[in-house]
Amino acid sequence: MNLFNTSLKAAVLGCCAFLFGLQSWGQYDLTIEQSTPAAAPGMTYRFYVEANDASDKISAVFGNDESPLVISCPDGIFNSPMNASWNASGVNPAFFAFFADLQDDSYATIGLEGPAGPGAEDPSLVQDATLNPTVSGFFTTPGSTELNVNTLTGGSWYVLNTAANALPTDGRWLVAQITSTSAPSGVLNYQVFPLGEGANQVQKSMEFVDGEVVVPCDGELDECGVCNGPGIPEGACDCDGTMPACGYDCDGV
Secondary structure, eight states, X not given: OOOSOHHHHHHXXXXXXXXXXXXXTXXXXXEEEEEOOSXXXXXXXXXXXXXXXXXXXXXXXXXXXXXXXXXXXXXXXXXXXXXXXXXXXXXOGGGTTTOGGGGGOOEEOSSOSSSOOTTOOXXXXXXXXXXXXXXXXXXXSTTOOEEEEOSSSOEEEEOOTTSGGGSOBTTEXXXXXXXXXXXXXXXXXXXXXXXXXXXXXXXXXXXXXXXXXXXXXXXXXXXXXXXXXXXXXXXXXXXXXXXXXXXXXXXXX
């Protein structure tokens, strides 16, 4: 998988070697929690990656031409002018009493909901400058409606595996916060090192629609699009169970 060009690869050498990784449903899943914002309109959506072990480490959230990263909010997202950064480094609790909506800011992150403390690191960012918007632009421009990281160079926010926030907090990692009057839809891709071992890295792509994670089908989709479903009910003409008119079949004959 070619996520970055040569110059961008150098920026993350040793921490984010994006090779083809093992994907396995049921581990390192994405969850989304909704809450009422402190001051901004709409809802706040927090995106978490669930860890399997306390020693697991998350490496990065990424997108490229093979695995696009997409976040779409038709009504636009809330970006507080008090946080000039794309990450949570400017979301300082000391200012919440004066700027209540600062805590509602939309941002990308790796395990942090504010400035990095001792041992932790604010996430770094590599991105294709031709993206419109860029990752940084999406998370700093008020009213941004869609992020689509889908180029060969791609983009990623990441931390080194030596950072304290590479480890999970309460069994999970916060990777993004979105506040909007419209529910977000899209796809997030991320890389995790099980038990902290980079050689066993796992990459996952998780889809979400209207603020809810789409659970992948572990079997076969029936003709109605239901995972392991029974298909069209016996005698019915469609997936809604519509029966043929009396004396006719489903083709009207």
